[in-house]
Amino acid sequence: MDQQTLTDDEIVSAVLAGRRQDFEILVQRYSGKIIHFITRMSQDRDEAQSIAQEVFLKIFQNLPYYRKENNFSAFIFKIAKNMTLNWLNREKRTVLFSRLLAWEFNKAPFRQEPPLVSHHEQSERDGDIMRNLRLLPEEQRLALILKVYLEFSYKQIREITGWSIPKIETLISRAKSRLKKNIQLQERSREVVYTARKK
Amino acid sequence: MNCKKVFRLLSIYQDSELNPALERQVESHLRDCHACRSEWEGMQELVGNLKCLQPPAADPYFPTKVMARLPANRAAKFRLLPAITYALVFLTIFLSVFFLQLSYNNTVGAKKPQAATFTAVLLENQDLGLLAVHDNTLALFER
Ligand SMILES: [Zn+2]
Numbered sequence: 001m002d003q004q005t006l007t008d009d010e011i012v013s014a015v016l017a018g019r020r021q022d023f024e025i026l027v028q029r030y031s032g033k034i035i036h037f038i039t040r041m042s043q044d045r046d047e048a049q050s051i052a053q054e055v056f057l058k059i060f061q062n063l064p065y066y067r068k069e070n071n072f073s074a075f076i077f078k079i080a081k082n083m084t085l086n087w088l089n090r091e092k093r094t095v096l097f098s099r100l101l102a103w104e105f106n107k108a109p110f111r112q113e114p115p116l117v118s119h120h121e122q123s124e125r126d127g128d129i130m131r132n133l134r135l136l137p138e139e140q141r142l143a144l145i146l147k148v149y150l151e152f153s154y155k156q157i158r159e160i161t162g163w164s165i166p167k168i169e170t171l172i173s174r175a176k177s178r179l180k181k182n183i184q185l186q187e188r189s190r191e192v193v194y195t196a197r198k199k
Numbered sequence: 200m201n202c203k204k205v206f207r208l209l210s211i212y213q214d215s216e217l218n219p220a221l222e223r224q225v226e227s228h229l230r231d232c233h234a235c236r237s238e239w240e241g242m243q244e245l246v247g248n249l250k251c252l253q254p255p256a257a258d259p260y261f262p263t264k265v266m267a268r269l270p271a272n273r274a275a276k277f278r279l280l281p282a283i284t285y286a287l288v289f290l291t292i293f294l295s296v297f298f299l300q301l302s303y304n305n306t307v308g309a310k311k312p313q314a315a316t317f318t319a320v321l322l323e324n325q326d327l328g329l330l331a332v333h334d335n336t337l338a339l340f341e342r
Contacts, residue, residue: 020269021266023266023269024262024263024265024266027261027262027265027266028262031257031261031262031265032254032257035254035255035257035261036254036255039254039255040252045255048255049258049261052261053261053264053265053268056265057265057268057269057270060269060270061270125248125251126251126252129248129249129251129252130252133249144249147214148246148249148250149249149250149252149254153216154214154216169210169211169216172210172214173207173209173210173211176210176213176242176245176246177210179245179249180241180242180245183245183248
């Protein structure tokens with residue numbers, strides 16, 4: 001049978017029956033989405049690649065616990081979500097610890113938040129969006145990213161996060177309002193600076 | 200439907216998660232209300248801008264990297280092989296040492312060597328097992 005026509009559940013069965021090499025089909029099928037998700041959550045492209053590798057290893061280890069109900073996507077995104085949030089918390093602590101050390105020894109911190117507009121060409125507007133996404137409260141950001149970038153339905157988001165539909169509605173709605181307000185404020189302040197320079 | 204309610208439903212409407220009846224009400228309100236329409240347009244622009252952030256370029260070697268890091272198939276290695284392999288390994292050691300002892304006794308006489316006999320065995324691909332078999336243990340088999 002053609003690999004592309006196999007369902008996720010069929011591939012999982014094959015892997016569990018000993019055809020380990022078939023796991024690669026699942027990696028090919030989902031790595032793009034998983035990496036996109038982690039990149040948007042962490043805003044760090046390089047880290048996202050290595051976190052994604054760990055996520056797929058974890059998925060492989062957890063395959064025996066997957067209950068086949070044609071919701072493999074929710075199963076793996078739940079794992080990706082947990083591991084990314086863990087990484088973010090660890091990173092937050094490291095940045096904080098590094099700042100404390102730097103303050104104590106009067107040196108530059110060894111770890112800083114990753115640069116937003118770094119080695120990848122990005123427009124000013126993209127930079128604004130990324131910065132503002134990062135400033136959103138974690139739950140709002142998670143809900144918005146799952147909706148806007150991964151195009152999951154509210155029901156799928158409920159499966160991944162365990163939140164109720166009303167909570168998801170509220171989180172996404174608040175995230176949008178907040179982003180809209182902040183981006184508008186930034187654009188306005190940039191205009192003010194621009195017109196002030198012109199005078 | 201009043202503006203306050205429409206404001207609350209706008210994001211859900213945008214995500215196409217509203218039931219058809221409410222959807223129609225929101226749409227008819229948006230046609231007539233300038234304030235809500237302007238809010239709606241702002242929201243559409245925002246999501247349009249969000250979608251401009253492209254997914255990162257795919258690394259064609261990513262699946263290969265993951266496959267190379269999968270844990271070794273421990274279950275098969277330790278459950279199927281050992282039953283036969285380890286039994287054979289031990290049997291071989293005991294038999295060979297036993298026959299060595301026999302031939303030693305036959306040629307030299309009654310005095311037994313006191314040194315332990317060490318046997319290195321390659322148990323698995325990477326695992327080198329060192330087995331120490333003392334003569335006192337072997338004496339049990341000789342009786
Ligand atoms: Zn209105």
